[in-house]
Amino acid sequence: MAQKGFYYDMTACIACKACQVACKDKNDLPVGIIYRQVRTFEGGKYPRPFAYNISVSCNHCVDAPCVKNCPTGARTKRSEDGLVVVDESACIGCQYCVWSCPYGASHFVEEKGIVAKCNGCVDLTSAGGQPACADACVMRALEFGDLDELRAKHPGAVSDVVGLPSSALTKPSLVISPKAVAKK
Secondary structure (H helix, E strand, O other): OOOEEEEEEOOOOOOOOHHHHHHHHHOOOOOOOOOOEEEEEEEOOOOOOEEEEEEEOOOOOOOOHHHHOOOOOOEEEOOOOOOEEEOOOOOOOOOHHHHHOOOOOOEEEOOOOEEEOOOOOHHHHOOOOOOHHHHHOOOOOEEEEEHHHHHHHOOOOEOOEOOOOOOOOOOOOEEEEOOHHHEO
């Protein structure tokens, strides 16, 4: 199975949140729900303070706990690209997937009584395009594609950085060019 995923260049991100806004707009998300979120981590102390940003959404994990723990089968992993998608008609809103995801990528949509998340803009990516978040990134810090190709294109990129759970938990489809302070 091919596995699509995201590449994120932490060294280029300026936390403008254009990716976050583009995702929210494309998916017409209600107030309080954000599929892609830019998080800022700060630390250190004078004279060596540091800050870095991480742009995260659903990582379409190879070993996705949200898929395993969905009692109705509403969450599945597509064989053609490895994207984790939600069948809203089968979702009962139990939120097991919310509790299962170490990245906080699933969100209960109270108005619909279901849990929703990033689907990798499957309508755009299936047609050969990039997700809305990647297209909107003014610094070109986000890229979507075949995970093996992204790793080859960006040597030195890793899946483990300070601020995210260990990649051993879920095998996220995410590779990051980290800042030195974020390396594990």
